Amino acid sequence: MSATRDAQRSGAGPSTWTAAADLVVVGSGVAGLSAATAASRRGLRVVVVTKDAPDEGSTRWAQGGIAVVLGDVAGDSVDAHVADTLAAGGGLVDEAATRNILGGGPSAVAELRTRGAVFDDAHDGGRLARTREGGHGTTRVIHAGGDATGAEVERALLAALPGEVTVLAGHTAVAVRQASSVTGLDVVDDDGRVGVISAPAVLLATGGVGGLYETTTNPAVATADGWALALRAGAALADVEFVQFHPTALAVPGLRGRAPLVTEALRGEGAHLVDLSGRPVMDGVDPRGDLAPRDVVAGAITAVLAGTGAPHVLLDATGVEDVRRHFPTVTASCDAIGVDPARDPIPVRPAAHYACGGVITDTRGRTGVTGLWAAGEVARTGLHGANRLASNSLLEGLVVGRATGIDVARALAGPRPVIRPGEPATPIAGAADRATLQRAMSRGAAVGRDAAGLAATSDAIESVTVDRALTDRAAVEDAALTLAAGALLAAAGTRTESRGCHVRRDHPRRDDRWQAASSAVTLVDGRLTLSSTDRVLGGAA
Ligand code: SIN
Numbered sequence: 001m002s003a004t005r006d007a008q009r010s011g012a013g014p015s016t017w018t019a020a021a022d023l024v025v026v027g028s029g030v031a032g033l034s035a036a037t038a039a040s041r042r043g044l045r046v047v048v049v050t051k052d053a054p055d056e057g058s059t060r061w062a063q064g065g066i067a068v069v070l071g072d073v074a075g076d077s078v079d080a081h082v083a084d085t086l087a088a089g090g091g092l093v094d095e096a097a098t099r100n101i102l103g104g105g106p107s108a109v110a111e112l113r114t115r116g117a118v119f120d121d122a123h124d125g126g127r128l129a130r131t132r133e134g135g136h137g138t139t140r141v142i143h144a145g146g147d148a149t150g151a152e153v154e155r156a157l158l159a160a161l162p163g164e165v166t167v168l169a170g171h172t173a174v175a176v177r178q179a180s181s182v183t184g185l186d187v188v189d190d191d192g193r194v195g196v197i198s199a200p201a202v203l204l205a206t207g208g209v210g211g212l213y214e215t216t217t218n219p220a221v222a223t224a225d226g227w228a229l230a231l232r233a234g235a236a237l238a239d240v241e242f243v244q245f246h247p248t249a250l251a252v253p254g255l256r257g258r259a260p261l262v263t264e265a266l267r268g269e270g271a272h273l274v275d276l277s278g279r280p281v282m283d284g285v286d287p288r289g290d291l292a293p294r295d296v297v298a299g300a301i302t303a304v305l306a307g308t309g310a311p312h313v314l315l316d317a318t319g320v321e322d323v324r325r326h327f328p329t330v331t332a333s334c335d336a337i338g339v340d341p342a343r344d345p346i347p348v349r350p351a352a353h354y355a356c357g358g359v360i361t362d363t364r365g366r367t368g369v370t371g372l373w374a375a376g377e378v379a380r381t382g383l384h385g386a387n388r389l390a391s392n393s394l395l396e397g398l399v400v401g402r403a404t405g406i407d408v409a410r411a412l413a414g415p416r417p418v419i420r421p422g423e424p425a426t427p428i429a430g431a432a433d434r435a436t437l438q439r440a441m442s443r444g445a446a447v448g449r450d451a452a453g454l455a456a457t458s459d460a461i462e463s464v465t466v467d468r469a470l471t472d473r474a475a476v477e478d479a480a481l482t483l484a485a486g487a488l489l490a491a492a493g494t495r496t497e498s499r500g501c502h503v504r505r506d507h508p509r510r511d512d513r514w515q516a517a518s519s520a521v522t523l524v525d526g527r528l529t530l531s532s533t534d535r536v537l538g539g540a541a
Pocket residue numbers: 062063064065261262263264265354389390391392393
């Protein structure tokens with residue numbers, strides 16, 4: 001039976017419909033589409049729910065590439081990739097999960113290529129071209145269209161999506177339905193029509209949380225929906241204080257929302273950061289210079305901006321060979337503001353980029369809630385720790401997404417309880433005014449935090465929070481951002497040290513007592529609660 005919505009309309013209400021599926025995937029980026037494909041190929045009826053157009057998620061905007069060891073770069077190995085990932089992640093990376101994910105890279109990339117994804121060729125006996133990014137000890141990042149890797153991955157996955165998969169664009173996930181286990185998902189479309197999709201499995205693949213901040217490299221859909229859905233369903237989050245700021249988003253005066261990315265691969269090809277007086281930003285900061293891990297570079301730029309009062313620093317890419325041809329996406333963004341990257345230094349500043357933490361899962365996407373899976377940026381497998389290594393995320397989405405689709409098919413292979421579609425619920429949740437929340441988070445919970453700033457941020461958000469019925473996309477998003485901000489602020493306030501992308505001005509050093517310690521956040525009786533992940537992970541499915 002196809003899970004086509006119109007074919008399943010019921011009389012549940014004038015503007016309410018029902019549908020049935022085996023798996024509902026929330027989100028249509030690399031992880032969601034990889035899972036949907038794997039599950040559909042194993043005979044499951046899959047519905048993909050996505051808020052915008054299917055290709056409007058973060059995957060499409062990824063530039064640099066996919067970090068993967070394919071065995072054709074002298075001296076490189078999965079062990080070396082694991083070592084770089086551990087070093088970047090500041091002591092919080094789960095080595096076993098990392099080995100599993102990075103080790104699954106070659107077959108995931110090979111499968112993607114058989115589905116039609118085309119990566120840039122090295123013109124060297126059939127090898128793929130490679131570039132290097134911060135924190136990598138060698139050139140191991142494959143790319144497509146120069147700096148349009150995410151767009152090519154998204155295109156290929158959508159083109160190869162099995163025809164049996166139903167995609168509901170313009171639909172927002174409101175709540176995970178639960179009895180003793182997951183029973184489906186309530187959604188609302190852009191015209192306010194409410195739907196109930198009955199299913200024994202729901203996968204959250206909703207991407208990131210960039211909408212918590214005034215400027216972000218993420219698209220508008222990245223409003224922490226998955227964190228909120230998971231918390232309300234009883235799942236735990238971890239490492240949510242570690243929001244990675246990309247060092248080099250294009251600095252466009254007055255811009256709010258999505259700031260164009262200026263890929264780190266430019267620095268891999270020789271571009272370097274200077275302040276407005278021409279002084280190298282990374283001199284004396286880190287021996288790896290412009291290719292230090294992202295947290296280090298973003299921190300150095302933030303220090304320069306704070307010290308000089310300048311609105312941005314400059315990325316000088318004028319020495320990069322044929323920069324306009326090799327980096328067409330960056331070039332187009334620069335051209336739009338009258339900057340020619342072949343001749344002019346590019347104005348850049350850090351912007352919120354990636355959530356290193358998220359819903360606690362294993363490498364098959366399993367959360368601690370029966371019937372609920374999570375994969376991609378929304379999830380926390382332990383690969384990223386306190387600071388994600390560049391270009392590890394598309395790989396994680398491919399590997400864990402596929403593993404999740406396979407795992408759901410296995411989990412549903414036995415007898416299943418009958419699910420009766422009920423009436424949709426209309427949750428009510430606290431939702432802050434979004435502009436105020438973003439302003440407060442950008443001031444108090446970005447790169448460089450302290451106890452007073454975090455407390456002031458909480459107060460500012462609380463003062464503009466009111467209860468709202470989650471009956472449309474804006475309300476769902478505002479409530480998700482409010483809950484996510486609360487989780488992040490609680491975790492950031494508790495971690496009284498600096499580590500990875502969590503930088504505390506009032507606790508500027510690493511504290512060994514926090515080594516290997518992650519805080520789990522859960523929602524208990526409507527209140528955010530922090531505990532040790534040891535306890536929560538012990539209970540994971
Ligand atoms: C970039 O191209 O700089 C971004 C890649 C990533 O975030 O992994």
